[in-house]
Amino acid sequence: MRESKHKVGLIFFPAFDWAISPDHPEREERLLYTRDQIMEEGLFDIPGIEEFRPAIASDAQINRTHICVPSTSEVITESHRIAAGGTITAADLVLNGEVDRSFALLRPPGHHAMRVVHGSRGFCVVNNEAIMVEHIRHTYGPNLRIAIVDTDAHHGDGTQDIFYNDPGVLHISLHQDGRTLYPGSGFMNERGGPAAYGQTINVPLPPGTGDEGILYVLEHLVLPILAEFEPDVIVNAAGQDNHYTDPLTNMNFTAQGYARLTELLSPDIVVLEGGYSIEGALPYVNAGLILALAGLDYSAAREPDWSEDKVKQSPRVTEAVKGIVGQLQRMWSTRHDVDLGAVFGTGRVFERRRQIYYDTDGIMEEQLEHIRLCPNCSGWRSIYSGATRGLGRATLIAAVLIPWHCCPQCRREAENRHDANAAESRFRHVYLQDVEKDVFIGS
Amino acid sequence: MYIIGIDVGGTNTDVALIKDDVVVATGKVPTDHDNLAESTAAALECILDTYSGQESLKLHxxxxxxxxxxxxxxxxxxxxxxVPGPGMRIEDLGLGFAVQILEGSVDHRGREVAGISISEVHDALKAASAEGTAALAIVGKFSHRNPAQELAIEEVAKNAYPEFRHITLGHRLSGRPNFPRRLSTSYLNAGVAKTQARFVDMIQRVMVRGKDIGPVFVLKADGGTMTLEDSLIRPVETILSGPAASIMGARALTAYPKENAVIVDIGGTTTDIAVQIGGEAVFQRQGAEIAGHRTLVPALFARSIGLGGDSEIRVLSEEADSGTARLEIGPKRAGIPAALGGSRATPTDAAVTLGLASIGDVERARKAVAIIGVELGYGIEEAARAIIDAFTNKLTKEIEDTYAYLESRPVYTVSELLASPDIRPKAIIGLGGPAHVFIPKAAEAIGLAWEVLPRYQEANAIGSGASRPTAAVTLHADTALGTITVPEMDYVGKLRTKRLFDLEKARTDARQWAYKKGRSLGITSLEDIVIIEEESFNMVRGFYTTGRIFTIRAQVRPDVRRVRAAKIGGRSQ
Known part of the structure; x- marks a missing residue:
């Protein structure tokens, strides 16, 4: 067999014995046809493509990213640990130099899981990429710059939430316009927190966007931004639900488009996110993606029912995409000129209040967050969160986050705040998450 | 009842006569590649003194x-x-043989997506025929899910092109996925069919004491047997049966038949490591590899490493931190041991030096080892011990690597990932000439029980005789489409009662098919059929369950006749 140009590590874990519920899109069957296709294509026989078993993520690894309420072991199942662990394996393979690129082709997905986790939202409980990013910084160096390009059709709101004030992470999400699709966010004006303003980039695409539009965004927006950000690691959160056959979205992307996207983006690590056209899309998208990742010819990897007419992008959509890209190009190039005082205020803290709905578990969360506006570091953060299940009473928790490269002043303030939180009886649970010292306290 | 086990190897033809569960005679003759019938008959002569001529006889x-x-x-x-359809380009598969690509396509569920063009098929067959080709392989992607397109092409070939005498269809060879391997397997099968047919013809004419030889069974790469007739249809399955025969010999003779054990066969050039888990041999994950071709031929797992009694010994430069010189054994062969007239020291010479083996000229061995000793700054005995230790270290590391590899083989369910079975060995089953020198030391280093089988030279012939039939089928049922296929049995059917077809029914059907396949091999009871893999998926479309998909693999329980080597007669030429 023709040897791959890039050595690819594949962590394939279809979790054939796990489902959210028997007829949920996130069920046993999801990667069955993908398995059938990649086995039949003989992709694992290609010299340079190797399959690896996923690791199982520990509480400590998950707690660097999440505040799970009440505790990590109580909100996740073993399959979540394996999905997160497999993503960590994907990172280790690349950063150890064992392979050039890796692909965590596994489920369940994670990009809707936010910092605080009360349950499952958007089929996600914990955020595989985010857990991996913290593993990378913890294991291979806190100064590594990481870019996440989320190409799932749904806004990567969880990943955005986790890194929105993190200067070490660039997060670009391409998705179907939030006015027309879950989770209803991901607009251009969501640009990141005070310490990482402009490093959250949202590209809301009109329904009907096809290969032409998405590749246009990639060439004219994503690649130039990446070139400027100079990441050490590029991660592709590769949802496959932009596909023209996906039952939950209205986009027109094809297997060829995904393969070309992969070729252009040249990601170090690819992580599967959503994608629920389990027969019409996933088998072909994944075959094309693996070939592209390996640097092999993918020109014959297409859907059996593909036709040009079926996936043609309308001129109206093309114009709209160009307009969005133009606007985002300007926003990127002028990001340093923005008066942050006008955006975040000039006080000691920036406050934001949000309501977060957990569609999968039917939970409503109310969240109040304070970010210390610190001139010396990205600032410690304080989160108060109350979650209500159905008509039940809210569970109120308090969390304090100490970021990477935290200044001594912020650290002192954060630790004092945690002690004060612990003394208050109204909080059912209090947490301290200190990524820099790798300490997590939950009680 | 008597069984004759024969292993026709590249150099020698080994033979063993087994009466019930006792090896009563063995023999060895040089293989005559130009006249295999004659050398096979000569091998039989070696052991027939011990055969009464009355009792029934069977040849393996x-x-x-x-x-x-x-x-x-x-x-x-x-x-x-x-018929590849969309996917990876054929030209990128590096198959090493030419392939004529035809229109048509079948998807992962076995639905025909694009039809074949009969006129294109005619063109392709005409072109092949014009070149005088007599062997033909017809292979479709996903033909294990729906062989209709392969069958339609075969139909054209059979009706209009009788010059194709050997036609192989991909789906009949295996129910497993992997289109490139299906291509290679089919290509090889069609290409050796004529050779095998000539051989079968010769074997059928071999007589024993003026009588027909009785039923003949042919050994396969999976260590099991098939009928002589089946070997005409699937000759490719006989590849690598020699190494399989040795492994089966070890399993027939071992004192650890039901344990987890590692089988280590140390030869002159290579050491072969095979693995037994709970009394069953481990298989290659996808299939045998031969001459650069990856196939779907079920094969016993064996890791072959360049380490043996004749291996090259090299002294590596001193390691700065440890201050000790290191010895590297293998993977190249040095030649015959110095004790036997070779020019350089080998591990065998180290064993001879220490009195652990008595082969050839001790003085010559000592002299060769002394040269290594000078390089190391050691005396002769010390150098010999260092060589033995280096060999043992490499062997134990390879055994460890073998298990690490097997344990890292991917699994696709949460339950398998969390509860991996314990496959680690309790014992080393050693065979081969140098085994008695190295196996006890390796076993001690790993902390295992050990044995060295005494009749290693005949293990292949004994294993051939002690092997049992194997046969497997893959049943795939899709209740939404209402289809059921058993590719190995060339069966494609419709499910008449989709709703009633459940996992239990799928299992029962798969067992019946395996039983049907096993009957020609002498399987007389459904008890001998086991299910080795099963999958069952609910299919949900638009939030409603629309059907179920079952894939069940059933096989004749693989087994080996346990034998003991009593006082052995026979002779060698």
Missing amino acids: LSTTLCTNTIIEGKGEPTAVLA
Whole structure:
């Protein structure tokens, strides 16, 4: 067999014995046809493509990213640990130099899981990429710059939430316009927190966007931004639900488009996110993606029912995409000129209040967050969160986050705040998450 | 009842006569590649003194014929017609043989997506025929899910082109996925069919004391047997049956038949490591590899490493931190041991030096080892011990690597990932000439029980005789489409009662098919059929369950006749 140009590590874990519920899109069957296709294509026989078993993520690894309420072991199942662990394996393979690129082709997905986790939202409980990013910084160096390009059709709101004030992470999400699709966010004006303003980039695409539009965004927006950000690691959160056959979205992307996207983006690590056209899309998208990742010819990897007419992008959509890209190009190039005082205020803290709905578990969360506006570091953060299940009473928790490269002043303030939180009886649970010292306290 | 086990190897033909569960005679003759019938008959002569001539007789034959034909590239020219549909480009598969690509396409559920063009099929067959090709392989992507397109092409070939005498269809060879391997397997099968047919013809004419030889069974790469008739249809399955015969011999003779054990066969050039888990041999994950071709032929797992009694010994430069010189053994062969007239020291010479083996000239061995000793700054005995230790270290590391590899083989369910079975060995089963020197030391280093089988030279012939039939089928049922296929049995059916077809029914059907396949091999009870893999998926479309998909693999329980080596008669030429 023709040897791959890039050595690819594949962590394939279809979790054939796990489902959210028997007829949920996130069920046993999801990667069955993908398995059938990649086995039949003989992709694992290609010299340079190797399959690896996923690791199982520990509480400590998950707690660097999440505040799970009440505790990590109580909100996740073993399959979540394996999905997160497999993503960590994907990172280790690349950063150890064992392979050039890796692909965590596994489920369940994670990009809707936010910092605080009360349950499952958007089929996600914990955020595989985010857990991996913290593993990378913890294991291979806190100064590594990481870019996440989320190409799932749904806004990567969880990943955005986790890194929105993190200067070490660039997060670009391409998705179907939030006015027309879950989770209803991901607009251009969501640009990141005070310490990482402009490093959250949202590209809301009109329904009907096809290969032409998405590749246009990639060439004219994503690649130039990446070139400027100079990441050490590029991660592709590769949802496959932009596909023209996906039952939950209205986009027109094809297997060829995904393969070309992969070729252009040249990601170090690819992580599967959503994608629920389990027969019409996933088998072909994944075959094309693996070939592209390996640097092999993918020109014959297409859907059996593909036709040009079926996936043609309308001129109206093309114009709209160009307009969005133009606007985002300007926003990127002028990001340093923005008066942050006008955006975040000039006080000691920036406050934001949000309501977060957990569609999968039917939970409503109310969240109040304070970010210390610190001139010396990205600032410690304080989160108060109350979650209500159905008509039940809210569970109120308090969390304090100490970021990477935290200044001594912020650290002192954060630790004092945690002690004060612990003394208050109204909080059912209090947490301290200190990524820099790798300490997590939950009680 | 008597069983004759024969292993026709590249150099020698080994034979063993087994009466009930006792090896009563063994023998050895040189293999005559130009006249295999004669050398096989000569091998039989070696042991027939011990055979009364009255009791029923059965012949188990392991032959290197197809293996050699493939390795030497002497198979018949074969036309390969492929229906790949979309996916990886055929030209990127690096198959090493030409493939004629045809229109048509079947998807992962076995639905026909694009039809074949009969006129294109005619064109391809005409072109192949014009070149005088007599062997034909027809292979479709996903033909294990729906063989209709392969069958339609075969129909055209059979009706209009009788010049294709050997036609192989991909789906009949295996129910497993992997289109490139299906292509290679079919290509090889078609190419060796004529060779095997000639051999079968010769074997059928071999007489024992003026009588027919009785039923003949042929050994396969999975360590099991098939009928002589089946070997005409699936000759490719006989590849690598020689190494399989040795492994089966070890399993027939071992004192650890039901344990987890590692089988280590130390030869002159290589050491072969095979693995037994709970009394069953471990298989290659996808299939045998031969001469650069990856196949779907079920094969016993064996890791072959360049380490043996004749291996090259090299002294590596001193390691700065440890201050000790290191010895590297293998993977190249040095030649015959110095004790036997070779020019350089080998591990065998180290064993001879220490009195652990008595082979050839001790003085010559000592002299050769002394040269290594000078390089190391050691005396002769010390150098010999260092060589033995280096060999043992490499062997134990390879055993460890073998288990690490097997334990890292991917699994696709949460339950398998969390509860991996304990496959680690309790014992080393050693065979081969140098085994008695190295196996006890390796076992001690790892902390295992050990044995060295005494009759290692006949293990292959004994294993051939002690092997049992194997046969497997893959049943795939899709209740939404209402289809059921058993590709190995060439069966495609419709499910009449979709709603009633459940996992239990799928299992029952799969067992019945395996039983049907096993009956020609002498399987007389459904008890001997086991299910080795099963999958069952609910199919949900638009939030409603629309059907179920079942894939069940059932097989004749693989087994080995346990034998003991009593006082052995026979002779060698």
